[in-house]
Amino acid sequence: MWIDLVILFTKAFVLINAVLILTSFLTWMERKQSAVMQDRLGANRAPIFGVRAFGLPHILADALKMFFKEDYVPPGGDKLLHTVAPLAAVFFALMSFAAIPFGDAIRVGSREIKLQVLELDVGLLFVFAMMSMGIYGTFLAGFSSNNKFAFLGGLRASSQMISYEITMGATLVGLLMIFKTLDLNQIVREQGQLLWGWLPSWGIILQPFGFLLFLTAGFAETKRVPFDLPEGESEIIGYFVEYSSMKFGAFFMVDFVETILIAALTATLFLGGWQMPYLYGDGFHFPWGTTHSLSSASVTILQVASFGIKVLFVCWLMLLIRWTLPRFRYDQLMRLGWKILLPLSVANIFLTGFFLILLQSR
């Protein structure tokens, strides 16, 4: 009983810290990557004792700056809700990670420990539930600021998130039809099989179309540049215009946490999660016959590392897109969501069903 609790808390602690460290790392990555793409040097002005370390100390400097700023609640705003909003945003964004498996089950003595904080039959739905609750962060921020621009920003944000959430759910139905489960760990396990003896049956191979649709919809969920109408850092004003200090920092963070969440979901659903091609519980079994046995500990490390690399890769891809595309107009955004992505994902469902029946009848 106690040992279970200890294991659970350790897993949650490690996972949350990994996510938060990756978040702060992403702020640096975004600056550096944009600098590289725009032929600049990027952040390098926060040296510690002359050590620039590629601008990495900026992460620390930013956090310190945020904490020392004045925390301002607009007069006429709702103080309680103004405080709750960023907390809710961060809380629900971090909660979503609980259902994501980051490795296969490991055995310690007679105990089997699953590398997943929350083992749920409906893991995917849990993530979606937490995401849909995340709307309240932006919504309350816009509402409680007592500012028309923040209010409109909040409305934009919540309608965008609701619209794209529906699309996002629809894009995944095809994948669920193939894997026949909502359990994220089970989905990853299924992706360990091989097609025709050599091709790993990752989601991206079974559902290439669904992958593109999901990534697009996921992008809209993170509220970042091609879809950044809710906040509009450069011209229009967003829902957290009345926020300062670490409360603003929380919203700033949530953007990156959501990026990581979409990256982790993409990796789990479409890129095989913690699976590595040809890696099984006892080592590599290559399709050309050679085997290379490994201890179970190194297999676990390889699995977790493979998941981490996939997440980093998708994060990189998302940053790349973020610095490449210009922003949509709001009507274009809604048209894309409802008139293009949703019908396409419904078509994807029908196509998948068609092929499934075709394969079954053979």
Added chain:
Amino acid sequence: MMLFYLLGTIALAAAVNVVAQRRVFYSALFLIICLCALSGLYMLLQAPFIAAVQVIVYAGAIMVLFLFVIMLLDPFSAVPLSEKKRYLGYLGIAMGTATLVLLVPFLLSYDLSRVPRNVTGMAAGTGITRRIGETIFKEYLLPFEVTSVLILVAIIGAVILGKKKI
């Protein structure tokens, strides 16, 4: 068991607050908390699918629309009951008392010893997604489809009401 009491207390307190709050916006927020606590209770009853859908559909989608409407109509007013509407309050009290009186015989005839103390007595896996899917799409397929037609009718009606020119 501790979790049950915790979630139950939260749900009840939130539900009371839904009625007691003066500001409509806060009432709606407490309703969200109440729905989330109920979802936790479903989880304890080993019905994870229902729990997740409860949060996604009710707390995550429908309540957002509620809040939209409240916000766009009348965000900051702490609606005091105007003298004209005072009789509505009395009517509410009367109706509540009547309901309570009607409930009394049921509460009295309620046999506590027959209440199952845990969920192991229930058919295993009732709340599991696969089981629910099979029930809906095999046993109750026709009612399910008829319901969807009903929703379609509602959608068409909303479109016609919402748009003057189609």
